Amino acid sequence: MxxxxxxxxxxxxxxxxxxxxxxxxxxxxxxxxxxxxxxxxxxxxxxxxxxxxxxxxxxxxxxxxxxxxxxxxxxxxxxxxxxxxxxxxxxxxxxxxxxxxxxxxxxxxxxxxxxxxxxxxxxxxxxxxxIPNPFNADITDTLSTEYNGENCLQVNIQINDNAENNFYVVEVLQQPFTLEPAFLFNGQWFKTSENFSLYDSLINAGVTVEEKLDSFYTQMLNRITFYTTDAQSEHLLNGNSKTLCRRVLLYDKSFNGSAHLTSILLPKSQINPFPGSGLRTLIQVKSVAEDYFLYLKGYEQYDPFSGFSNTNTPVRLTGNITNGVGMIGGVYKRTFTYQF
Incomplete structure (x- = not known):
């Protein structure tokens, strides 16, 4: 972000x-x-x-x-x-x-x-x-469908809410990776290209080296925008069911202490723009601290491209850093990894 x-x-x-x-x-x-x-x-x-x-x-x-x-x-x-x-x-x-x-x-x-x-x-x-308390969430189903004129992958997510005030965020990220030769040394895998001196010394010493093609992930995460049909989300509460959003924001006031089903629809043109490329998709369901939830809500309202109330006057983003600038959010999250 x-x-x-x-x-x-x-x-x-x-x-x-x-x-x-x-x-x-x-x-x-x-x-x-x-x-x-x-x-x-x-x-x-x-x-x-x-x-x-x-x-x-x-x-x-x-x-x-x-x-x-x-x-x-x-x-x-x-x-x-x-x-x-x-x-x-x-x-x-x-x-x-x-x-x-x-x-x-x-x-x-x-x-x-x-x-x-x-x-x-x-x-x-x-x-x-x-830091929020633990919670459970599961992806109950995925299916292909059409929404707002686009071919989408619908993902149904069940959040099992605890009987306390909770604030949830659902985000979808893509992480590029490369497949590169790696070798095992002292119980740890090393990328051969970055540790060639060590690899070469082991080979020259006659050590049998276990090798494989391994996945190496970059720190660059690409955010995927998507639709949601969740009537309890801040996105739909503000009336933009046909507008792409970057995150589902949910306050558990209407489902406190019970299971809640939310759905997101990922345009297939976004989740796999280059078939065969090294990308994994991360669907993250987070329970976040209230101040972080309000900050993200303000961030959505501010952004004219994906904000759910972009016709309003931009809001002032207020972080939680005293005598400084920015935001450190408290998070408990569940991550579901796919390679579509």
Missing amino acids: KIRNITYLLVCCCLCLIAACDKKLMLPSTENQKIVLLGELVAGDSMKIRAGMSTVIQSGAMMNEELIQNLSINIKDGANNTTQLSGAEDDLSITEHTVSFSSGQLTQAGNKYEIRASHPELGTAYANII
Whole structure:
């Protein structure tokens, strides 16, 4: 999920207008830089978020997007145990202008966490995250059908709701992968092309090396837009049954403590645009913290391409980062993997 800085978008629009005018227009300066924190803490997964800094726009100056340096991030759980996250650039750093911070410590369902990010110049930003309790969900059926004039794959999902206030999100992502030679060493599979020196030394030493073609998945996830027929979804509550959406948003007020059936319809032109390509489809059913649910709802309303109320005035996105910018969502999720 990419979360754009609204100020950045407005400035881009202003720049386009300037290019169309002969008269020179001076842009106003924006506020000081702030720490940006993005991502999800997912129950059962290792702790991992992304961090950066907001872009300052100064009148007459060029925009300069730099990766953040000298940032320290730690996470404290409800029992006051503190975990230090390690920062490192990765494949997304160039395009996202953020650094990955992670730890092997697993996030626990039902727990509360406090994230503190400290910088010698930008100060300290922090957020309080609540991880939802476990829940069960199943895909009960898939079938080919036609909807809104498109050939679609309908996926029926049953959510078994707990007797408490819950907020659900259904998303569909595609993840590219490649099939490449790999070898086994010390119980772990390594990509041969990236570890050829090790592979070559084992072969030269006469070691019998187990080899195979293995799947290697990229970090780049492509979001699939789809239709929903769920009358309880925020999408249909706002009257856009024929409009593509990026996620189903459900508050369990009408089905609290019982099973709920929701349906999504994936246009086949999207789920397999290039037959035979290395893509796997991830259908994710998430229980999320209320603040994250409201943030995603606002994000849908803001986006004019897939928002369910795009005729309204764009909403202001409010994250949960104090003395900073962004959103860290608390999540418990069920993932169903397909290769259509």
